[in-house]
Amino acid sequence: MRVTSVIRAVVLLLTLLGTWFLMQTYFQHSWRAISLRSWLGASKKPSSEKLPRHKCGNQKSCPQNYFAFKIISGAANVVGPSICFEDLVLMSSVKNNIGRGLNIALVNGTTGKLLKTDAFDMYSGDVTKLQTFLQGIKRGTLVLTASYDDAATKMNAKVRAYFTELGSSHVGTLGFRDNWVFLGAKGLMNKSPFEKHIKNDKETNKYEGWPELLEMEGCAPRKMD
Known part of the structure; x- marks a missing residue:
């Protein structure tokens, strides 16, 4: 029983660690993607209007x-x-x-x-x-x-x-x-x-x-x- 409990605890710990790792990777990647798009959007200069030709x-x-x-x-x-x-x-x-x-x-x-x-x-x-x-x-x-x-x-x-x-x-x-x-x-x-x-x-x-x-x-x- 004691061995089984230990194994279950290890499996649970590994599952939690794996889930945490996946979530961390996903959200970090998403945050970077969103931040990059936001940054590009914010830094992108508005298209210059054509100056009138006289x-x-x-x-x-x-x-x-x-x-x-x-x-x-x-x-x-x-x-x-x-x-x-x-x-x-x-x-x-x-x-x-x-x-x-x-x-x-x-x-x-x-x-x-x-x-x-x-x-x-x-x-x-x-x-x-x-x-x-x-x-x-x-x-x-x-x-x-x-x-x-x-x-x-x-x-x-x-x-x-x-x-x-x-x-x-x-x-x-x-x-x-x-x-x-x-x-x-x-x-x-x-x-x-x-x-x-x-x-x-x-x-x-x-x-x-x-x-x-x-x-x-x-x-x-x-x-x-």
Whole structure:
């Protein structure tokens, strides 16, 4: 009897130990699994919402009755300029409608409709062609301009006067291989706020013989008073 009791006690003890071991293993594993899932759930960053894309890739959107634009000058004589207006690329290397010198896009200042694009090689005799082009611009037309390589070698006083009438403040001092981006309008009463100019200076040039490219974006009112 005494031996049987001992055996029963041992069996009971082993059963209890086995049950305890199983429970401990199961709950510990479950706790780890739950804790891992909880931890992952808690630490998982919420999926970032897509940032709104503005017209022409600009940093901000334009209010109603304003046109979004971005003008980028050429980089040295390697990378061509680009002109974007209301999310439409009007001139670029991809469109194959740019050239060294001055690249100009004309847009209706009321509707935003593209009227014309042209490139003028200022190394050659395009200055006469440019004069005729500028002289024919109608009142209320937006004029978007980007330089590439060199825009001033053969730019004469008459061409500079035309751009001054369009609202330019820097065309008078535009020199050899300077970079220049500009948005003006025919009939503008004041100087345009949309213009950037950087001099060709061997001390500060980013590229050998050329300054860094210029990039300008903004919102042009439908009627530039």
